[in-house]
Amino acid sequence: MKSYRKELWFTTKTRRAFLNITPTxxxxxxxxxxxxxxxxxxxxxxxxxxxxxxxxxxxxxxFERFLEKLAPEKPYDQYDHNGYEDNAxxxxxxxxxxxxxxxxxxxxxxxxxxxxxxxxxxxxxMRSKRVLVKIVGE
Amino acid sequence: MKSYRKELWFTTKTRRAFLNITPTxxxxxxxxxxxxxxxxxxxxxxxxxxxxxxxxxxxxxxFERFLEKLAPEKPYDQYDHNGYEDNAxxxxxxxxxxxxxxxxxxxxxxxxxxxxxxxxxxxxxMRSKRVLVKIVGE
Amino acid sequence: MKSYRKELWFTTKTRRAFLNITPTxxxxxxxxxxxxxxxxxxxxxxxxxxxxxxxxxxxxxxFERFLEKLAPEKPYDQYDHNGYEDNAxxxxxxxxxxxxxxxxxxxxxxxxxxxxxxxxxxxxxMRSKRVLVKIVGE
Numbered sequence: 038m039k040s041y042r043k044e045l046w047f048t049t050k051t052r053r054a055f056l057n058i059t060p061t062x063x064x065x066x067x068x069x070x071x072x073x074x075x076x077x078x079x080x081x082x083x084x085x086x087x088x089x090x091x092x093x094x095x096x097x098x099x100f101e102r103f104l105e106k107l108a109p110e111k112p113y114d115q116y117d118h119n120g121y122e123d124n125a126x127x128x129x130x131x132x133x134x135x136x137x138x139x140x141x142x143x144x145x146x147x148x149x150x151x152x153x154x155x156x157x158x159x160x161x162x163m164r165s166k167r168v169l170v171k172i173v174g175e
Numbered sequence: 176m177k178s179y180r181k182e183l184w185f186t187t188k189t190r191r192a193f194l195n196i197t198p199t200x201x202x203x204x205x206x207x208x209x210x211x212x213x214x215x216x217x218x219x220x221x222x223x224x225x226x227x228x229x230x231x232x233x234x235x236x237x238f239e240r241f242l243e244k245l246a247p248e249k250p251y252d253q254y255d256h257n258g259y260e261d262n263a264x265x266x267x268x269x270x271x272x273x274x275x276x277x278x279x280x281x282x283x284x285x286x287x288x289x290x291x292x293x294x295x296x297x298x299x300x301m302r303s304k305r306v307l308v309k310i311v312g313e
Numbered sequence: 314m315k316s317y318r319k320e321l322w323f324t325t326k327t328r329r330a331f332l333n334i335t336p337t338x339x340x341x342x343x344x345x346x347x348x349x350x351x352x353x354x355x356x357x358x359x360x361x362x363x364x365x366x367x368x369x370x371x372x373x374x375x376f377e378r379f380l381e382k383l384a385p386e387k388p389y390d391q392y393d394h395n396g397y398e399d400n401a402x403x404x405x406x407x408x409x410x411x412x413x414x415x416x417x418x419x420x421x422x423x424x425x426x427x428x429x430x431x432x433x434x435x436x437x438x439m440r441s442k443r444v445l446v447k448i449v450g451e
Binding site for chain 1: 176178180189213215217218219220245246254255256257258263266267269270271273274275277305307309311
């Protein structure tokens with residue numbers, strides 16, 4: 038059994054952002070030389086997500102509105118977590134979008150359907166944060 | 176390390192549907208002859224889900240109402256993603272229900288609690304769509 | 314390839330509770346002697362969750378309010394699943410919080426960011442329920 042590990046670092050310019058990280062994950066997989074196995078990609082911070090969906094700007098605006106409706110950023114004092122911090126909404130938004138994805142690795146490639154793309158979802162950005170890529174197989 | 180891969184195809188008669196796919200996944204596991212490891216089952220499309228919950232028709236109607244409250248299908252023009260397509264709500268519903276499940280394989284069986292069943296959740300159906308089963312272990 | 318399996322049992326004193334189970338999972342990992350691989354931790358019941366977030370009491374109260382807003386416990390008769398049972402809301406809450414986490418194992422440790430902690434999320438407690446830990450690697 039082989040295993041591979043890499044940390045990816047991101048600093049978004051806005052509080053919230055969606056970044057398509059599929060090409061970077063594909064490079065990791067190539068570097069690992071793993072042909073068959075499972076790839077785990079997870080946010081290492083608890084106010085961001087890794088998820089799979091469509092790379093379409095309209096849909097990303099829909100996600101933003103959807104998340105703001107379910108877990109609005111403001112007013113900050115609606116959340117017990119806020120006070121010293123102001124990011125309670127980011128913890129909730131990340132919960133809806135998910136911490137991690139597990140992807141099948143087949144013949145050295147991400148075993149994806151036609152439109153699957155991996156995104157980093159940032160909900161409390163403008164600082165340096167990490168994503169973990171771990172690949173296990175042979 | 177052994178690995179096994181299979182695509183399952185589904186065409187639902189309605190836009191939304193929940194299908195219990197546990198027996199099919201159990202057949203895949205038997206076919207793989209893997210005794211110890213991890214099984215990944217994921218939707219290959221971004222408007223459908225694979226999730227684990229109860230096989231109870233009342234609960235499935237509750238899920239339908241719950242998802243329609245959080246991410247209503249209509250009016251279509253409330254979503255920026257719609258226009259050429261009308262399935263923005265399906266992308267959001269799938270996000271709540273999840274893309275994938277990872278299940279432990281122990282002594283050649285799905286290592287499940289008493290009521291766990293695997294469902295395919297379709298949110299934009301009436302066309303042929305795929306689920307991936309990948310099993311890794313030995 | 315090595316594999317390790319353990320069931321953890323929990324009985325909460327309240328219908329809903331969040332328990333930090335990270336130390337127990339770390340003991341399992343030590344017991345497994347696995348250095349590199351993947352750790353799956355999942356609720357074996359369909360009205361509870363395993364998720365990763367912050368160990369902060371204010372945030373946990375925010376989660377409680379957030380979940381009650383999206384899937385309120387009462388009135389019980391708003392749900393088709395209820396009647397013989399009264400836990401439809403717990404099935405929905407667990408769906409939002411997630412069934413499982415997959416964690417990278419690196420050099421014999423949970424490969425975590427600075428604030429990641431694993432929680433058992435109970436939504437229909439006051440009875441004995443189980444969590445599965447499965448570790449695969451070498």
